[in-house]
Amino acid sequence: MFWFTQGLCFLPAFLVVWSSCTFIVSYIIALFRRDVDIIFPYISDTGANPPESCIFGLMTFISSCAGTATIYARYKYVEKLIEQNGLVKPRLNQAALVFGFAACFGMCVVATFQETAVTIVHDIGALVFFVCGVVYIILQSVISFQASPYGSSTCVCWIRLSIAIVAAVAFFPTVVCASFVKQTTLHWDTHDKDYSYHVASAVCEWVVAFSFVCFFLTYINDFKMFKLQVRTEYED
DSSP, rough: OGGSSSSHHHHHHHHHHHHHHHHHHHHHHHHHHTTOOOOOOOGGGGSTTHHHHHHHHHHHHHHHHHHHHHHHHHHHHHHHHHHOOOOOOHHHHHHHHHHHHOOOOOHHHHHHHHHSSSSHHHEEEEEEEHHHHHHHHHHHHHHHHHHTTSSSSHHHHHHHHHHHHHHHHHHHHHHHHHHHHHOOOOOOOSSSTTHHHHHHHHHHHHHHHHHHHHHHHTHHHHHHHOOOOOHHHHHH
């Protein structure tokens, strides 16, 4: 039996691979077309112009769908753990679900409203994605510790907490430095006034994004242990 056929581990595995490809493929295409600079453009900048904008939008939307499915599966898994041992507070699990879904919705907004088309809506979607995403992985780190050792090993719990801390720390420079960037351009020069703020914000944005990817990578082993079933019942 192949490892990805065990339980539902194909969900986080697909999410990790597809999300990584979403960021990297659009960046490579934009780079070869010289639409962005090689040194840390914003993630959205790599999908600002066609044809990479079309690819970025489609792949981001699929990532949000895969993220929604993975987050819901994780919720049902923790819910089952609560039924068995009651170590995790149900409201904590529900809160994580809400923030997770909100982050996926923000990702959908980013995919639909491109940066150069409707900037304000795009930026709001990105903010919702990053804020709710960071809160989600923090809550899931707390849940992991509460459910241990029935859920994940202590080592995995600490790894998740470390990733959550990195994402939370990197989030603030992303937003703060971006607020100082007044130029709206895809090409930067080292002598530009806001260049240092742009680089700091862009680097931290990539760190936060791949922190999310790494966090979902830790789900793979957990998802091997369960399956979800849909039951159909006729109503009299």
